[in-house]
Amino acid sequence: MVPQKFEYAAPDSLKSVLQLLDAGAKPLAGGMSLIPMMKLRLAAPEQLVDLQKVKELSYIRESGNAIHIGAMTTHYEVETFPVLLRKCPLLAETAAEIGDLQVRNRGTIGGSVAHADPSADYPAALQALEAKLVLIGAQKERTVSAAEFFVDAFTTVLEPGEIVREVIVPAEELGTGTRYEKVVQPASGFAIVGVAVRVRRSAGKISFVRVGITGLSNHSYRATSAEATLAGTTGAAADVQNAAALVAEGIDANSDLHASANYRKHLASVHAARAITTAISRAS
């Protein structure tokens, strides 16, 4: 299968990109989802603006207690960048679970989050990290939280002409334990369910916990009732079970060839427990 015709531009400045987007072009980041969709003719943009030459979108920078990741940073870079491995290992661990070697070489964090595939890996981590996303269009730049950003399947708050400029994640405080657990859909490599967890302990108690979920429903979310249940406990097995049992509470779970809604919910709980347990073991 081959794509339909389109106009193509690959400017090297963000400004030019934004002008083209403003004129109706569709952004092309790594293309790992868009190009297959175009080949299958499920997508047929008339005009593509390729972001790959925009150097100002490709960086990982530490600034204060935050790490700024340019939208065109590849999954491989996220997976291996020393600062991330040290200070935001959850994101690196999540990136390592995406697709495969070739996809991680070319796919980008900005492209992935903007595509908002409900089975994508990053959203779980970004929810747990309470990441911020800087969105930019020709007219304005704004910052939204991950919780606000993901609206529905393949739907975000991005407006026409707007792209993700960067993703901001926290540099973890010392002692934070994190874990990304994924149930892989065996054909596509996407997540049937993905659970990202961050935990801190203080005086023998769970002082901080964040749980992000992907794959379960149309969009990623933070499992706040599970967090609340775990916080303040010692993080014993029973506490973990009690919390994990709540991660899918009230969620309208997806159902497909690979997992029914009930099974997905069950998997979310099981893997939440495992992720929390591992995260606790990694917390010091």
Added chain:
Amino acid sequence: MATTIAGVEKEKLVGKRLRRREDPRLITGTATYVDDIHLEDMQYAAIVRSPHAAARILSIEIAAAQNSPGVIAVFTGKDTEKVGGVPCGASLPGLRVPHHNVLAVGRVYFVGHPVAVVVAKDRYMAQDAADLVEVNYEPLPAVADPEKALAPGAAPVHPEWPDNVAFTFHQDGGDVDKAFAEADVVVKQRITSQRLIPMAMETRGVVAEWHGADRQLNLYTSTQIPHLVRTLVATMLGLDENRVRVITPEVGGGFGSKLNVYAEEALMGWIAQKIQKPVKWIETRRENFLCTIHGRGHVDYYELAAKRDGTILGIKLKIIQDVGAYHQLLTPAIPTLSVLMMPGIYKTQNIRADIVGAFTNCMPTDAYRGAGRPEATHGIERMVDILADELQIDPAEIRLKNFVANDQFPFHTATGLMYDSGNYAAPLKKALDLVDYGKLRQEQADARKQGKWIGIGISTYGEICAIGPSPATPAGGWESATVKIEPSGKVTIMTGACPHGQGEETTFAQIAADELGISVDDVLVVRGDTSIVQYGIGTFGSRGTAIGGTAVYFALQDLKEKIKKFGAVLLESDDVTFSGGNVVCNKTGQSKSLPEVAASAYRAMKLPPNTEPGLVSTRFWEPPNFTFPFGTHIVVSEIDGQTGEVKIRRYVAVDDCGNRINPLIIDGQVHGGIAQGIGQALWEQAVYDDNGQLLSGELTDYAVPRAHMMPWIESEHTTTPSPVNPLGVKGVGEAGTIGCSPAVVNSVVDALSPLGVRHIDMPLTPEKIWHILSKGA
């Protein structure tokens, strides 16, 4: 000319792990597959296919497509009505064969049914234009499940046969009623072998080139059976068979899916004539999933009668075969192979089998790796485990009790076969030793106490290979070889087999090198071109070496005789032997090398008595019987008690394929076969919804095994030569697949047996297992 030292036996190559001689072109990216062919002024075809499983075609609007840039022609079913139907080569009494047009006429019968074809300057333009063909359909009720298709009131796939019965088949052997009457115990189980997608890495593809002045069609196609394609496509197109040349370049995997004649092969040949230009069609993966044959598609109802001591008395089997919308080349024959194989390697002499083939609005099923035998092996190996469970006998013990004994060979089965040779206990015992079975059972018991779900699964399979004697096949079951010793002494083998990964360019060269006492590098194996190769049947049914290799062997024997005669003339001796690549005079010790003898045979200055010049022999070898490889696979699996996920902890395969020509290649065949078996057992399934839409229609939803999903395979062997052919080989292409799936399923059922589980249908998805665990807990 130098004469080499006479009488020195060179080291035998048969039995050596020789690296393959076909590989240099494959690892350097210089091999030629169909899509790599480029011809001057070649056009590209894109096919418009039905999105409906059943519909009337009300109209087809092609004007917009015709006017699309680069388009030179658009054809619909009306244009191609005179092209002969896609052939079914199998015959059964009462078989209902719907006419299968190359492009649909009036009605479509499955999603993907070709409706129109667009020909344009390049593949992009062809696709653009194909999107502009507007077909107006009146959707009709469809049926996609074979049991539903046979139920009263089901939508008729073909209106002329409202019961959707494509064929029925019955076979009785022994006295099954008596066996069941005398039984202490009868176990029954419904067992399915799901629809599978063969998924060769290279999709199908055709390049057709027409030379009008000569009325000559050259057809490059990715097939396992070039000569049969030639014969059948010539018939479909009304061309002279000897003016159709089928060339099979490199073939990127087949697994049975290219053991067929497809609409597109004739269609491209027809288009090349119409447009007077070469035309290329390369199947997309989506098309490959929708429109290349599927495998399996069985619903089996088993009954096994036994004595309390575990002796199997008789087997009843009812097969419902999902045929699909049409018969492809061998569709109705496949489940009959299941019947032949239904007793497995057990000595019971009482069987009864019934097959009902059901039309459905789906892609036809046909031969996929194992073709009928995996279904049968899965069934009998599951049933034996169910019986063992019922009688509380160890699954290894019950098998040993029922095996055909070593002194019973050749063994006549209740299904009419004669098993050639076997030592069924040997691989079982070897595999049990390898896993340390007694200790393993103890470990399992300990693990269970700790709440772990560990299972041990045994499959002792037998299979029918070297398919097969001509009377048992639709198109001849022999194979051909021409061996030509060139004037330089180099050896060219033209084989009717058509290897596509099996490595016969190497194994046949090993056979020839040993027979002639020459280097393997002096041998060239040519296949896959009907204007070079005499005629041939092809590569499928684990027949390449056992039949094709044997044809090579016999041609070599002819040549060895002739070499001796020419050598004797050269040496002016009447007492010579041919050994180590030299003809040696037994009196003087003088010798002549093969190149010297070959040169003299072509120079023909002095001919031996009653001998023609040249060194060429062609043999068509008709095997007297099938061969019957066997083996034991043992799987140790562990189930995640929370998620139901199955992990294979250990995989031991002990296979007996008779004599082994190249163990490296055999290992590869076993591994690959097992991968497809594990794929079926754990992940793969072609799922149609009730409307006949293929839900697992892409690699995004159809899970083939990847490297990280596969266990390490511990591969061992026993060797029981076949008496059927002088090489003593049996075949190994399908063994892994046939032996595998019951071993995996038996291990998982064994793991779950504390919950009273007796059977689980494939694929063993985590969700399925989880449901069982939840119910049990």
Added chain:
Amino acid sequence: MKITCTINGKTYSNDVETRLLLIHYLREVAQLTGSHVGCETSLCGACTVEVNGKAVKSCTMFAVQADGAKITTIEGLASNGTLHPLQEAFWNEHGLQCGFCTPGMIMASKQILERYPNPTEDEIRHGLAGNVCRCTGYQHIVNALKAAAAGARK
């Protein structure tokens, strides 16, 4: 659109349609047919080539995106008739049968060994997650990577 790139050390300059996929550019314009097309969903890996040092699926990239790039395909691995160690290893270990996945498999393997010079079996298997082989069951491919890695350590 005019593009210029280096493929296997040779410069190519062509006017191409923007929608032309890199794999079709390599196969049909540059006539390097070693890289194959096995799917349209970026899941089989048969089209894997190296672009600017990274293994990528050339079916999931437009030729215009390779403007200015340095590309290596399977045809560029052997030098002066000497096979690349991975090609040798695939040959020696019988890491291929039908050969269709092999060029992509070798190009992905090259990247794996660059990143894991001493790979564990698990690293090899997960590294190959983007490449489907339907023939070998992967075991001989795993052996090939191990052998190539061991050879490089010598």
